[in-house]
Amino acid sequence: MDPFGHHHHHHHRSDDDREEQFPPPGHRPPSSYDEPPPPQVSHVYHTSHVGGPPPMEPNYGRPNYPPPSMDDSYGRSNYPPPPMDDNYGRSSYPPPQMEENYGGSGSYNRPPPRSDYYEGPPQPQPPTSGYSSVEHVSHESESVDRHHRFQPHVPSFFHRQTSSDPELIDKPSFRVYTKADTNYSLTIRDGKVVLASNDPSDPFQHWYKDERYSTKVKDEEGFPSFALVNKAAGLAIKHSIGASHPVQLIPYDPNVLDASILWTESRDVGDGYRAVRMETTGTSTGRSFPTDILARESWLNELKKMELMLFFFFMWLVTSLLHYTGLRMHLKEKVVPWQPIQLTDALGVTKKWAENRKKLGDCARGFGHKTTGGKAGRPLQYKTEDAAIDVIPLLSNILKEHIPVLLFRRVDHGKLVFLIIIAFCFVIDSTAAEWLNHGGDRTNRRSAIGEVLISPRTINNLKLRWKFLAGFDITATPAVANGVVYFPSWNGNLYAVNARNGGLIWQQNLTMLTGLPLTGRYVNVTVSRSTPVVADDLLLVGIYGPAVVIAVTRLTGALVWKTQLDPRPLALITQSGTVHLGGYFVGVSSLEELLPAAKCCTFRGSLVKLNVRTGAILWQTYTLPDNGGRLDGYSGAAIWGSSPAIDVARGFVYVGTGNLYLAPPEVLRCQAAQNNRTTPPSVPDQCFGEDVHFNSILALDVDTGEIAWATQLGGYDVFYFVCLVPNNPDCPPGPNLDADFGEAPMLLTIFSNGRLRDVVVAVQKSGFAWALDRNTGHIVWVKKAGPGSLEGGGVWGAATDGRRVYTNIVNGNSVPFTLAPSTQTTTAGGWVAMDANTGQILWTTADPSNDTAHGPVTIVNGVLFAGSVAPNGPLYAMDASTGKILWTYNTGATIYGGASVSYGCVYVGHGYSIGLAKFHPTWNSGTSLFAFCIG
Structure with a gap:
């Protein structure tokens, strides 16, 4: 170390x-x-081999251009590729x-x-x-040389050059x-x-x-x-x-x-x-x-x-x-x-x-x-x-x-x-x-690179195309694949909707479909709150308690398998997973930190790899040492935000972890002895061992689950809800920051110190943004993007287009927030753009509704989309280079989730009236998923 x-x-x-x-x-x-x-x-996705190797002889008898007519997922022929x-x-x-x-x-x-x-x-x-x-x-x-097995067709000036330079031959x-x-x-x-x-x-x-x-x-x-x-x-x-x-x-x-x-x-x-x-x-x-x-x-x-x-x-x-x-x-x-x-x-x-x-x-x-x-x-x-x-x-x-x-x-x-x-x-x-999981793809960048219609020049042509009535809150970023939008609602249903017209394709009630116990997290049904993950013909869905992942068919929503990842009663899945080569990677979280002191806590966060086809657990790696089920051991370090990022070449999957709920007595005594020490945010607390991975970025081997490296960021942080009461004797010695990584890192490549460098970037609830070397976990740059709080800081998902890193800043404590690089301040939340190479803040935009900014951001073609939790539910489109708001639409209810983008359309749900919303009386309930499209 x-x-x-x-x-x-x-x-x-x-x-x-x-x-x-x-x-x-x-x-x-x-x-x-x-x-x-x-x-x-071979791998589990095998069905049948398609095609095969080309013939040994080139076939010069068929035309090679243009290609044959092919239908896309919308039934069109000869779908033209973009410039x-x-x-x-x-x-x-x-x-x-x-x-x-x-x-x-x-x-x-x-x-x-x-x-x-x-x-x-x-x-x-x-x-x-x-x-x-x-x-x-x-x-x-x-007339070409007869020793050729076939006669390549080349321009006339090529012919006979085979003997023009005997020295070369x-x-x-x-x-x-x-x-x-x-x-x-x-x-x-x-x-x-x-x-x-x-x-x-x-x-x-x-x-x-x-x-x-x-x-x-x-x-x-x-x-x-x-x-x-x-x-x-x-x-x-x-x-x-x-x-x-x-x-x-x-x-x-x-x-x-x-x-x-x-x-x-x-x-x-x-x-x-x-x-x-x-x-x-x-x-x-x-x-x-x-x-x-x-x-x-x-x-x-x-x-x-x-x-x-x-x-x-x-x-x-x-x-x-x-x-x-x-x-x-x-x-x-x-x-x-x-x-x-x-x-x-x-x-x-x-x-x-x-x-x-x-x-x-x-x-x-x-x-x-x-x-x-x-x-x-x-x-x-x-x-x-x-x-x-x-x-x-x-x-x-x-x-x-x-x-x-x-x-x-x-x-x-x-x-x-x-x-x-x-x-x-x-x-x-x-x-x-396509938009295949919370982060859009396995890089977790929340960037719609395949999109071309939406841009700063065309954003004023973005109009409401349809609105699908689900009847209750929708906070998950919708997934989009092959002309179908998939999303859950807090009413306990999972939906598949036609992306072009909003028509219902199918819906499944998760309680009836799975037979699982009711979630009980402020609702009396079994619910999912995470983005469904597209995996070929399957859809993989995490349940918000119990901690179960299910697979359903994309065609009808029929149940294929279900697997419990953690038996603890308050364990749950809030992270949207990522699919790679037949494996499904997803983190496990918990609400044990809500428990009273006498009952808290034994949960340990973990990352799990499942077989996509069978649901079998291939490996499960915990973020903390085994506590033996005792209340005096390590607990917490949940993995709960956005989607794991996967670097295929290195064979690593990257995640972020949350704070500790509790630590062993010797650790608490160690911290109490040094509570007057000033610890820079990049220096981990020396009271903890090397295998204690709270508030950390982790790189794990995709095949074995072995931790390749782990970087703990922010120092000592033991927190559970008794600490919300000032001077509560049951609260462990501070600082009690609750400075989780509420999102997985993003993969990108930057130019640093005169060379290209592969990094992961994530923003913490503390408000700090971190760029780490993808091979070693060493810090490349760190920048405070805005004020932190129990709610954030950055949370649920930053975005990047490779040039800039974009994040929300919740500002849950409504402290003065400087809109860098200017000197203006706000007490609202907002959105920040940083130079991907250095972390330098390029612009900051406050929420015009003067509210907090909880939802993840989405970048597409120079336009940044973000929603507000304000009761009128505005969705904003900002110029990615300046932060200027170019377009606004009021959806009529709090927007807590993120937007996905596909084929010129933006999909977003609204409404959040349960859970965290109980602490925010102005947040209100919604009913619908919206599709805004160009033209």
């Missing part, structure tokens, strides 16, 4: 550095050339790096390298012709193959870099790594540069910027030093790649670099999906997709005549969505069958759930979890990462615009 009490866990991993021989054209490959891909790891924007309009803002890398190698405890940012001049529009990731339409001439070859399936290699078709079946007789599958300038040209970290040249075509792979094709080919002249084709390798391939670009004059960003100082080149791509699109945009949009979305490759360097460059799917997403299987068809082919990679502590194969990687969540997670950044990093053997274009099939539905 360091002075901050961080638990350090050092992890090491290694990739499978397989060697193969790849002779020049005209020679037979050795038998190892066609070795099979690694064995498939893409770069950098949210930024010129040189540091974009986040890829957070979840499937296929990288190296230790996770090493820091990422420093990074400069460069944005070059605009590139020409992409060509209008598309291509498949594996196959390309071709009409070959019979004699160079060692590199084969580029997919890490997902070693049967497919990089080649050239129609001037494009594409994938095709392995064929050593295909000269366009032979690449040469030219390092002639490696000693003359190095990057800022001293790593040598090289060019990657196609031996048959005599063309080099050129990096590009912005909206153009991310992998270009240009004629190669070995005697000319062309910085645009030079690449370097640095640490941790999981963060993308870095291109060397030499500059001797000022760039379009106003930056200039001497010849010997090389800047990194990066860009930020964001795909957005539009619900209604004019058909004449269709061809342009598909073409844009072909030039924005791709796969990764890794260059593995060895002292052999040739070396493989492994190509992995971008982020290695392997989720197989049943509803997309028929739509994918042949599009799923060519993605390969395996993703492998290192995981903290040991090498392993990533789990896959079907024979083909589904392009739909692949695209979704590129957008929602990582927003691709192209940076080069070096590993032990050197690795090169490119983008290969594979978006031919992305005209079908994408989950990028």
Whole structure:
């Protein structure tokens, strides 16, 4: 433990550095050339394999563009994909790096390298012709060399270049193959870099790594540069910027030093790649670099999906997709005549969505069958759930979890990462615009990245489309998937509603459905208060007492299974879970802190992983040592807010914990002896052991539940409700802050101290916002966003778009709250935006209703949505860059929950008249779920 009490866990991993021989054209490959891909790891979601590997011979007989007509979930045909924007309009803002890398190698405890940012001049529009990731339409001439198994179709200036440079032909070859399936290699078709079946007789599958300038040209970290040249075509792979094709080919002249084709390798391939670009004059960003100082080149791509699109945009949009979305490759360097460059799917997403299987068809082919990679502590194969990687969540997670950044990093053997274009099939539905749990997705960012219709320019066109009458309070953020909105009400019902018109699809009474005891938390029915979680054809729902999770079918709401996570009578589920690779992760909370002193407390918070299909508990990790059921042990440290965040590449799930209810007598005596001590908020109290995880951020292994690291933030905090009475002798020695983390952290990547850094960010009820290193738990920055209180501070869910962190500040004690960076103050609650890189407060907006701000915030396309608990129930839309309120709608009752966004619509419920509302007489009951849509 360091002075901050961080638990350090050092992890090491290694990739499978397989060697193969790849002779020049005209020679037979050795038998190892066609070795099979690694064995498939099956998983519980298996139903049937879709498609399969592409044929060994490219099929040149079928057209490859445009794709066939496909219906989306609303019954429309040829649903057009949206255009893409770069950098949210930024010129040189540091974009986040890829957070979840499937296929990288190296230790996770090493820091990422420093990074400069460069944005070059605009590139020409992409060509209008598309291509498949594996196959390309071709009409070959019979005159091409007969040793080809097939005749690749390339522009005329490519032909005959196979013998134009005999010196190049004699160079060692590199084969580029997919890490997902070693049967497919990089080649050239129609001037494009594409994938095709392995064929050593295909000269366009032979690449040469030219390092002639490696000693003359190095990057800022001293790593040598090289060019990657196609031996048959005599063309080099050129990096590009912005909206153009991310992998270009240009004629190669070995005697000319062309910085645009030079690449370097640095640490941790999981963060993308870095291109060397030499500059001797000022760039379009106003930056200039001497010849010997090389800047990194990066860009930020964001795909957005539009619900209604004019058909004449269709061809342009598909073409844009072909030039924005791709796969990764890794260059593995060895002292052999040739070396493989492994190509992995971008982020290695392997989720197989049943509803997309028929739509994918042949599009799923060519993605390969395996993703492998290192995981903290040991090498392993990533789990896959079907024979083909589904392009739909692949695209979704590129957008929602990582927003691709192209940076080069070096590993032990050197690795090169490119983008290969594979978006031919992305005209079908994408989950990028779905809202699958409380946090929107497994990053817990509450950011609608797939949304395009809503923006500061269009917000005045946001109108009420429909209102669904449930009859009582709705405080959960609705989930949205495939045109259906799912949500519970405090009346004990669970609803599925048509997202387009508000029509009821089904409703289930949880008391009758489950047969569970009545919740009894101010209601006489069994209720859920958390966001239902979409898991393929199932919906997973936490019960607000007893602590039970149920699974129902999305089609009818029929019960599939139910599992109790904690038998204590006051245990409950308030957190919305997160689904990942057949597992459901959710925290357990309790209301034991409401008990009188003679009965409090034995509950211990925990995080549980369930099998999605069966409900079986796979592991359960407690936040406190076992107290043996005694009242004199540790109790509390509940996990109760928002949704766990999952970093797939690291194999970690991140959560926040609450305060202690009670501590052992020796701990209380220790604290009483030092109550006059001043403890900075980042220094944990020394009265506690290392395995006591209250008011903490935890990283746990997704497979085992083992705590990888835990960082306790804020110091001593023992509190239960007897402490509300001043000078109550039953209250443990203070401070009694009740400074829970009422939300799980969010995953994002920031630019800190000259380098990109993967972090988790969460806001505490104390009002402090924390950014921690995702590998170690070390504090990167901390900022007090606003005043804390028993109710918050930040609570239920912050949001981020990668540039800023947004949070509510409840200000439950109505203390003067400075609206930083101004000097104005308010006694109301409000909303704060902080720079994601530093924590600096950019703006603060007070609730115009002069009330507290309890609900989570939601960010979409430069617009921040937040509700007020004021009795008229206003929903606000703020400009994310300034905090200015752009739009308001009064729903007529207190808004305590958060909004979800999907396909140009905002969904939010109102009403909160029970529970905490008993302490707030102005809060009132609601009846409805609202849908506000553009147009």
